[in-house]
Amino acid sequence: DTAVSQTPKYLVTQMGNDKSIKCEQNLGHDTMYWYKQDSKKFLKIMFxxxxxxxxxxxxxxxxxxxxxxxxxxxxxxINSLELGDSAVYFCASSPRTGGGQPQHFGDGTRLSIL
Amino acid sequence: GESVGLHLPTLSVQEGDNSIINCAYSNSASDYFIWYKQESGKGPQFIIDIRSNMDKRQGQRVTVLLNKTVKHLSLQIAATQPGDSAVYFCAENTGGAGSYQLTFGKGTKLSVIP
Incomplete structure (x- = not known):
């Protein structure tokens, strides 16, 4: 009973293609997020x-x-994928928008652009 | 444990010793802080959090210390075990009052020597 689940776990595709990553949470949270983690492990909020x-x-x-x-x-x-889009994308959720509650993360989708 | 150059800073400790991972945060108005553990191939996992009106909080084998004067956060792990080997991230809520946006630090890799 995974709390935050993402699919697919791995995504390998050609430059210029369009792809989607799905995320679902069964925690009853109101707020969800997308993060990008680059090759240096730096995590940055996207949405x-x-x-x-x-x-x-x-x-x-x-x-x-x-x-x-x-x-x-x-x-x-993601439309028109570029080489720089290669990264691990994490979905997360939290109970509400106000601070004071930890965000719960999925296990990531590793996107590789050829 | 602050990031320098292109590589994650690494902390190597002997099994059974205590570990201290440090983090300098950026925003003096941040009101909430979290430590996450990320194992290889997994998403960040919540360890412990602390609000800005506290300077210390303890969990099971972990303690977080907050020094707002110098904008410094530390994570202490008691009796470090091989399963503690991972990358550790601090995160601060930089979203302001009533808002929630986590900004992550650059991570520290903890290696436990058996």
Whole structure:
């Protein structure tokens, strides 16, 4: 009974393709996030959604489009993939937008662009 | 345990010894701090958190110390075990009052020598 689950775990694709990563949480949390972790292990927030509404959108190319069909799901669609998109992408969730509660992370999707 | 250059700083400790991992945070207005543990191929896992109105908090085998004067956070692990080997991240809530945006530090790799 995984709390935050992402699919796929590995994604290998060609430059220029479009791909999606799915995320689901069964914790009943209101807020979900996408992070990017680069090869140096640096973790950076990309997006945050609260009850299907976008609340954080960091400086991310608009080739990246998050979609939240309901508060338990936050998917990430990436158009026209580039070499620099290679990274591990983590989904996370937390009970609410206000600070004071830890975020719970999935195990990541390793995206490799050929 | 602060990041220098291109490589993660590494802390090597003998099994059974205590470990101290340090973190310098950036925002004096940050009100909430978390330590995460990331094992290879996994997502960050919550260890312990602390609010800015505290300077110490203890968990099972772990203690977090917060020094707001010098913007410093540390994680102490007692009787370090091989299973503690991982990359450790501090994170601060830089979102401001009523908001929640975690900014992660650069990570420290802990290696436990059996």
């Amino acid at each position: 945050s959604y609260n009850n299907k509404e976008l609340i954080i959108n960091e400086t991310v190319p608009n080739r990246f489009s998050p979609k939240s069909p309901d508060k338990a799901h936050l998917n990430l669609h």
